[in-house]
Amino acid sequence: MPEWHSIQFVWPRLLWLLATLPLWLGLYIAWQARGVQRAWPSAGKAPLAPGVGFWRITRHVPVLLILSGLAGLLLAMxxxxxxxxxxxxxxxxxxxxxxxxxxxxxxxxxxxxxxxxAAAKSFVLGQPAQVKLGVVSVAGAAALVQAPTDQRDLVLQAIDQLSLQPGSALGSGMVIALHAMLPGSGLDVRGLIDGEARPQAAHGAPLGGATPAPTTPASGAVPRQPNSPPKVPPGSNSAAAIVLLSDGQSNAGPDPLKMAQVAADLGVRVYTVGVGSVQGTVLKAQGMQMRVKLDEASLKKIAEITRAEYFSADNRQDLLKIYQSLSNKIVLKKHRRTEITALCALLGMLLLSWGCVWTWWRHGRII
Known part of the structure; x- marks a missing residue:
């Protein structure tokens, strides 16, 4: 629906043509007053029979339809x-x-x-056919598993083939996803991934053990400064979106919050889905024990920066509901200034045709 207060005209001077409509209406009224009724026979001055008054009123409806149709055509001009x-x-x-x-x-x-x-597959199968889907695996180094495609079987295979690896680089995952969606954006992938020096966040502290010291760049090394593509308002790119499913803990690659800002500068929303429980659980691996828990704060911040939403789930059924909800939420709505000349012309032609057909049906002629 158009916002009526926002209507503007490319050629506003042509609106003066609407001033001819009262002239045509006045001629019609004068024509009727003088008794010159070529299109509609007179009902005479005899007392009106029941129902005659109604038909005397409706005989003017075709003229009103024709004038309304002409108004629509003049507006379209x-x-x-x-x-x-x-x-x-x-x-x-x-x-x-x-x-x-x-x-x-x-x-x-x-x-x-x-x-x-399982939840990702449900999401894939619920998307419209024209939407292209891609998959990025986020571990110690993020990798593009499936480039954006409309072939659902390839996307499902890519999801099935995901294998667990040490480390978690959520920031790198967002950069890889952005580059896959927006290859012409000028995004400096290597500069963003390699040029960011950040402390390593703990991805689950070993029980009874010390937390490893953060790694630092080699002495004298100068971090590479990434190129910055042109910035747009956050969330303004309605043609692309990222769905990040993670427990929120990142211990490798660039800072996820900084990469979320990169996505925001490109207008891309990053919807985050937290997998796991806030209390966490003890995970045993390679003779070590560590507690892994959901880092909601990081995921909420990523969604907030990119003007998206965060969802949390601690069981499979909730995850399926979240993805079903995302299927609707990422279909955004936007305002756009559009020329509605064709709409006005169509409405005018319909009214004009209706009036002409009505007159022809009742009297066998238009005039």
Missing amino acids: ARPQAILLLPSRIDTVMLAIDSSGSMRAGDVQPSRIEAAQ
Whole structure:
């Protein structure tokens, strides 16, 4: 629907043609007053029979329809424009799925990764046919598992083939997803991934052990400064979206919050889905024990920066509901100034044709 207060005209001077409508209406009234009724026979001055008054009124309806149709055509000549509320078309959605070792945890049955894979498949199958989907595996180094495609079988295979690896680089996963969706954006992938020096966040502290010291760049090394593509308002890119499914703990690669800001500068929303429980669980691996828990704060911040939403789930059924909800939420709506000349012309032609057909049906002629 157009916002009527926003209507503007490309050629506003042609609106003066509407001033001819009262002239035509006045001529019609004068014609009727003088008794010159070529199109409609006179009902005479005799007392009106029941129902005659109604038909005397309706005989003027075709003329009103014709005048309304002419008004629509004259408006169309001025080329009106209005802000329309239109459904946005999502062209590409990237699924960035955490495949780090902590996703082996069983606080979501049968495991975090299996529950995430099942929910991702449900999401893929629920998308419209024209939407392209891609998959990024996020471990110690993020990798593009499936480039954006409209072939659902390839996307499902990519989700099934995800394998758990040490480490979690959520920031790298977002960069890889952005590059896959927006290859022409000028995004410096290597500069963003390699040029960010950040402390290593603990991805589950070993029980009874010391936390490893953060790694630092070699002495004298100068971090590479990434190139910055042009910035747009956060959330303004309605043709692309990222769905990041993770437990929120990142211990490798660039800072996820800084990479979320990169996504925001490109207008891409990053919807985050937290997998796991806040209390966490003890995970045994390679003779060590560590507690892994959901880091909701990081995931909420990523969604907030990119003007998206955060969802939390601690069981498989909730994850399925979240993905079903995301299927609707990422189909955004936006306002866009659009020329509605064709709409006015169509409405005018319909009214004009209706009036002419009505007159022809009742009297066998238009005039």
